[in-house]
Amino acid sequence: MDDSELGFAGVARQAELVRAGKVTARQLxxxxxxxxxxxxxxxxxxRTLRFARALAEADACDAGRAEPGSEGLPLLGVPVAVKDELDLAGExxxxxxxxxxxxxxxxxxAVRxxxxxxxxVIGKTTMPEFGQWPFTESAAxxxxxxxxxxxxxxxxxxxGSAAVVAAGVVGAALGGDGGGSIRIPAACCGVFGLKPQRGRVPTAPHPHLWYALGTLGPLTRTVRDSALLYDVLSGPAAGDRWTARPAPTGFLRAASTEPGRLRIGWSAKPAVRGVRPHPEHVGALRETVRALRELGHDVREIDPHYPDTTAxxxxQFYAGVRAEARTVDHPELLERRTRQVxxxxxLVPEAAVAWAMRHGERLAVRANRVFDGPDLLLTPVLADRPRRIGALDxxxxxxxxxxxxxxxAYTGLWNVTGNPAASVPAGFGRDGLPLAVQLVGREHDEATVLQVAAQLEAVRPWADRIPELARAPH
Structure with a gap:
């Protein structure tokens, strides 16, 4: 297996190769x-690459492979990347x-x-300042x-995390999602991205990420790799403001289990008024409905009756950015847009933030009525096709x-409610860019989302599609 094949092998396969002695951590x-x-x-x-430190850590991994217990490490010797809002010692x-x-x-x-x-960890990936925007562009x-x-x-x-996974640099990269920030780039770059249930992955040393909105999780090329990463990342930590209900089984095991016949509601209706979905996104949604029906599920169009979650x-958005901005060394170097935020x-005192979180809980009850019948909700991820570079200029x-x-328009609602929701690749548009659909699960039910995503992956594999840029010779 050459270096290119290794890059696209995925984290589960890479770890298997290291454990079997077929490749070393240093080679990977x-x-x-x-x-x-x-x-x-x-x-x-x-944003930065850790050449010397990552290679030293790889050498230490190879040297310790004979130690008791190392053979069972699920990510043994696997290179990954992390988003630049996550603390990485020495960086x-x-x-x-x-x-x-x-x-x-x-x-x-999460990094620990x-x-x-x-x-x-080979490096830290790019993001817009404080993760405020669904475009990865920054003055810095x-x-x-x-x-x-x-x-x-x-x-x-x-x-940045989505791009390095799509290009096969690493098999997984950590991201964060406060309004769609895992699912949106996953959709744009053609990789799998599951926003977990609020409180599933600890945000320590911070008690929360943008109050009730934010979660952490991986972007990967396959559903199996995502499930493996969630088995590693999940579970409470001291200081967590929110804690998800324990999963009844491991996520990797769940993703490998057939879910049986499910009821799945689908809708192209955005949760934001005044937004219309691109026809190709609606087409990808309808194609996914057809695939799910062929898999034996009961799939019906519904009206989700989305509540308005703006208030x-x-x-929480304003207060989350404010809290992070207070921690920086040189506030005078913040971007103009950030200073405006x-x-x-x-205008948003802490009492208003507390009210917003309580209001979000009430809205979550209303939004989750969509699951009184269906087991899952299927929607687009995006309304727009990916814009040209310079969207924020x-x-x-x-x-x-x-x-x-x-x-x-389809993602932010589920940050307010806390539900798990995934971006699942769904082919390519006429512009050559990926298409995707969103699977939303009941509260605390990542398992069913993973199961159905794995079924879709099996009938229309996406991981074998590689960007031309990543195929280019050395």
């Missing part, structure tokens, strides 16, 4: 770093901007769990480009918010 890490060095000048997806957590300059001294809990499972780090067409956006805010979402957040806070609406 060298290959990932070489691909990053070759591809990132065109992608702009890494600066920039939140996508230039205002932080001090390296942190310890890993956040990755490393404890044997993974090697420039544009992040889609591997399928470098004139187009990766989406955001976990756009719950916006106060921080100024606007002065010249825009202030209000303009950026308006431009973001078609990108979050």
């Amino acid at each position: 890490t060298e290959a990932a770093l070489a691909r990053a060095e070759r591809l990132d000048p065109r992608l702009g997806a890494f 600066v957590t920039t939140f996508g901007g230039a205002a932080n300059t001090t390296p942190v001294d310890r890993d956040c809990e 769990r990755l490393r404890a499972a044997g993974a090697i 780090h420039g544009y992040t480009r889609n591997p399928w067409d470098t004139s187009r956006t990766t989406g955001g805010s976990s756009g 719950a979402f916006l106060p 921080v100024r606007a957040s002065a 010249g825009l202030g806070m209000t303009g950026a918010m308006l431009r973001s609406l078609p990108m979050i």
